[in-house]
Amino acid sequence: MRMNQTTTCPRCKTAFEVLDNLFNTVVSCPSCTAQFNPWGYMLFQMAASAQNEYAMDSLVKNEYFFARAVVVRKQAEATSSA
């Protein structure tokens, strides 16, 4: 059974279908004719989204330290104004 894969053009972001057996080759975007490797671009997108999740995760963790830093600073201000 032949399956089509959906890919997104890295240049114009047009989503289009690519035959499964062409997925790991260089294809041309039907919209802007940019040539790219759908498989490579999919791996790139997966890596980018994993990186975003990691960045979000570390941001949430840093928020704890950020909130702590604000509390410490407020206590320091309260002490100095007393």
Ligand SMILES: [Zn+2]
């Ligand atoms: Zn395109």
